[in-house]
Amino acid sequence: MLSATERTRLRRGAHRASTDPADLHAILDAGLVCHLGVVRPDGAPMVVPTGYGRIGDTLYLHGSTGARSLRLEGEVCVTVTHLDGIVLARSAFHHSLNYRSAMIYGVPRKVTDPDERLAALRAITEQLAPGQWDVVRAPTRKELAATLVVALPLTESSVKIRTGPPIDDEDDYSLPIWAGVLPLHTTFGTPHPDPLLPPTTPTPTHITTRPHPSPPT
Template identity: 50%
Template structure:
């Protein structure tokens, strides 16, 4: 019986290399997707592989990507070809005592499936809201909403989160036992994406200050 709290691993999504790092919990997959900003979308056309970085947004079990109808990537995806989408968050550099055992702490997602065009107007608008809120939570309510012409000029595709898995590494380096006595520093250098001070547009009207969600912008533990 399928557990609604977990995705069922498939032949493609099953973690085979270091399987103990695999995770199929929906909430873990959601958290990684919601903290990331960019995905890499892989597909093949006439035996030529492509991997394209692009932004995305999530609404429950649907991942959305968007762009111009003239985009080669999007025009290819609407034909129903198989895709592989990945998101990776780098959390630290793992410094071991030997060159061989250096590693990285990370959280990653791999999603397989086929994308479909979002035709329903309400779902399309919700997807565009999700894009904006994914990048900058709180922004959608403050800016001008898309016009009818802008909506018509934007192609939105939906990819179901049905065949996916997470892979996660945490913790200290794992050296060979004989190497623990070496006089070499070992440990973890934590990494995270940090926002700098906001830079105002040169044509910003006087008296407009950055909103709180800009002043306090962070990608850590995004909900």
């Protein structure tokens, strides 16, 4: 079970918290982009959207060796959110969102072991396009030297989930106003081949048959 800390303990909407690591893993595995929050040396906060990958209980991020957000020392906060629906209530006050969200605190560790670096880069690539790593050219030594990989443990994590219809005040249920949920789904469009591809180059099946992400039922 996920152990709550002072930073991850939910004080508002605590009934929406989940302490099941499987829910944390599912939210991370279904995502495509995370938001990395850091504090710059001048004290200003900075939030950077970036790709990521997960192996077990470790989250991996990567970027250029010059990426300031990955080179800063100290604690960071990483979030992943899925918006599953707009919750339309009878009153403006009770409008809400159906969502799945994860928040991770920790101190990133620079990954230097060659095997772990490659495994992390594979996980990040596969997060965006499962099956892609096995069909592309592997990174060269020069490319690896220009890439910074950091690891963040999932030890201090928080999960919050909202599902279901609106919750209105009892007196408002008799109002003649439509209320309910407007679902949202992420879908993939038709692949656009690179104009420089030879015309006979087929689109890989792991691209054409990729299932569309969808919220849980």
